[in-house]
Amino acid sequence: MTQRSTKSGSMPFLRPIRLPSPANRQRSPATAAAYAAFQELLRTAQIEIYFVGPAAVPQLADTLKQAFAAIENRSVTPVQFLNPSPCKAEPAVVREALPVNQCKMVMGWKTTYPDRYALKMMAMLLGGTPSSKLFANVREKMSLCYYCAANYNEAKYFMQVDSGIETENLDTAQDAIAAQLDAICKGDITDAEMDSTMMTIHNTLCGIGDTATSYISWYFGQFCRGTKLTPAEEEENYRKVTKEDLMAAAKSMQLDTIYIMECKEQEAE
Secondary structure, three states: OEEEEOOOOOOOEEEEOOOOOHHHOOOOHHHHHHHHHHHHHHHHOOOOOOOOOOOOOHHHHHHHHHHHHOOOOOOOOOOOOOOOOOOOOOOEEEEEEEOOOOEEEEEEEEOOOOOHHHHHHHHHHHHOOOOOHHHHHHHHHOOOOOEEEEEEEOOOOEEEEEEEEOHHHHHHHHHHHHHHHHHHHOOOOOHHHHHHHHHHHHHHHHOOOOOHHHHHHHHHHHHHHOOOOOHHHHHHHHHOOOHHHHHHHHHOOEEEEEEEEEEOOOOOO
């Protein structure tokens, strides 16, 4: 085990910490089980370590490699990060009554379309920005929802539209949301909508690097999908997406599930 220490005028470095040997520790059954689980984790887990700092520390990678090389019989269990599930033959409708004052409706679609840039950009154009179709039409013009937003889950090939609605507007809002997706399918996409969506993507990608955590989150996402793109390279791929790509992405969506959290009547005390 190591800890970070700092010398005046030098970069942080790693210093060993001396721990009692396993033979000198008394363990309860629970402690022994936890230690065995920890050893199994070290032996089989896929481990990613990220370092973010003002300058490179060349010896860090070698130090970590040597530490893990000392683990006997290390055999990493493969992890499948992208794990889509098949779409249901018929959309499922799930209703749940809870003691709340506002209904919530979540509509979920699944797809097998391979272009993740078109899928994510289509979801943003549908309901991921203040100028999106859902916000401009379903929320503002039609006043059917308190909020209405779309997002795309890349790992599950799943898009959901999340909305807060009054009970009497549930059916109307469901039709209106579906109509906005259908509009994209038919090519009802303005240049202003494309520009606004791309501007949001640009601003989001430019924000990566403002914190160490944002760098780590970014490159962990790259690791999960097996790529090594920088934010700038990612933006270039988004800029290649055409209206026709967005139409194809929208047409690929199949309605899978509708979840409705209904307002349960509460008894008077």
